[in-house]
Amino acid sequence: MNDANPKADSVFKALGDPTRRALLDRLYERNGQTLGELCADLGMARQSATQHLEILQAANLVSTTKRGREKLHFINPVPLYEIYERWVRKFETQRLRLLHDLKKQLEGDGK
Amino acid sequence: MTPETTNFVYVTYILSTPEKVFEAIIKPEIARIYWGHENVSDWKVGSEWRHIRANEKRDVQLVGKVIESAPPRRLVISWANESQKDDPSKTSRVTFDVEPQGEMVRLTVSHDELEAGGGMEKGVRRGWPLVLSSLKSFLETGRAIDVLAVPKSA
Numbered sequence: 001m002n003d004a005n006p007k008a009d010s011v012f013k014a015l016g017d018p019t020r021r022a023l024l025d026r027l028y029e030r031n032g033q034t035l036g037e038l039c040a041d042l043g044m045a046r047q048s049a050t051q052h053l054e055i056l057q058a059a060n061l062v063s064t065t066k067r068g069r070e071k072l073h074f075i076n077p078v079p080l081y082e083i084y085e086r087w088v089r090k091f092e093t094q095r096l097r098l099l100h101d102l103k104k105q106l107e108g109d110g111k
Numbered sequence: 112m113t114p115e116t117t118n119f120v121y122v123t124y125i126l127s128t129p130e131k132v133f134e135a136i137i138k139p140e141i142a143r144i145y146w147g148h149e150n151v152s153d154w155k156v157g158s159e160w161r162h163i164r165a166n167e168k169r170d171v172q173l174v175g176k177v178i179e180s181a182p183p184r185r186l187v188i189s190w191a192n193e194s195q196k197d198d199p200s201k202t203s204r205v206t207f208d209v210e211p212q213g214e215m216v217r218l219t220v221s222h223d224e225l226e227a228g229g230g231m232e233k234g235v236r237r238g239w240p241l242v243l244s245s246l247k248s249f250l251e252t253g254r255a256i257d258v259l260a261v262p263k264s265a
Contacts, residue, residue: 007124031119063122063219074120081244085256 007060008086011079014059019044020052024061027075034070115227116203119235121220123243127250129209132216133183135246136207139163145245145255148172154180160188175202184209190222192231200226203235218243 014020019042026041027033033041039049053073056062063076125132135141139149143165152160154177162173174196175189186207195201203226208219220239225232238258245256 031117060122060124063120065120065221074118076120076122077240078121078123078243078247081240082247085244085248 007079008083010055010059011061011083014055014061017052017055019048020056023049023052023056024075027062027073031074032065032072034072038073116224117227117232118221118223118225119239121222121239121243123218123247124212124215125218125247125250126214127216129183129211129216131250132209132218132246133186133207135250136186137182139165145249145258146242147257147259152177154182154186156180161193175205178204179206190231201229201231203231218246 022042023038026038035046035049035053038044038053039046042049053062057064060079061076063074064071065074066072135145137150137152137154139151143149147165149163149165150160151163152158154160156177156179158177160175160177161171164170164172171193173190174193175191177186177188179185179187188205189202190205191198191202203222203224206219206221206223208217208221210217210219220243222235222239225235241256241258245258249255
């Protein structure tokens with residue numbers, strides 16, 4: 001299978017930076033923050049935060065809505081689930097199946 | 112003091128049409144494939160809708176009213192646990208916005224007026240990303256994610 005997937009690339013790239021991961025952590029703790037709030041929280045300049053948020057938005061990891069004159073930022077974990085499905089769960093399946101079989105054996109076939 | 116509320120905005124891009132995305136939300140026979148639940152209503156403004164587990168027991172888990180309906184672009188519904196439907200502080204609101212973007216559809220799910228720190232917030236945080244990636248996978252590849260098989264806590 002060819003794994004050329006520009007969208008996955010942009011997610012991995014966006015996550016490959018500690019400042020951007022910190023921004024996502026802040027939004028996970030409190031969703032819907034303004035640029036000003038995020039900057040104050042992380043001690044960042046607006047310009048630098050704007051650039052990082054643009055990369056996160058391009059990867060669809062952050063979405064925004066307007067409230068009056070303010071723009072609110074929301075963490076959007078949907079692409080992370082897509083990566084989870086592709087890169088984590090596939091490799092977990094075998095282990096989960098073994099656990100499932102073990103559980104059935106230990107509990108007896110209760111059905 | 113009014114209880115603090117919180118809101119979430121989830122976005123996914125799906126290679127599909129607005130009509131197909133909208134149908135996947137409101138048609139029980141489609142929702143049960145990727146959501147494990149059916150959303151049942153006549154989808155007229157003011158009507159009730161019910162979120163029903165697609166199994167033999169058919170538990171009604173969530174209920175609400177249709178607030179706004181403009182197929183295939185927008186649907187706004189109220190959202191509450193069946194057991195808490197008479198408590199306004201436990202009722203939240205969900206907006207589906209479906210916008211075509213080239214060959215893709217941008218689906219935005221906004222979940223507003225959620226009680227902060229409540230059980231519904233916890234469920235929503237875990238549930239929406241899973242349901243939306245399952246919907247995307249189903250419409251693009253025909254294969255859904257078994258949303259009920261994903262372990263609740265690893």
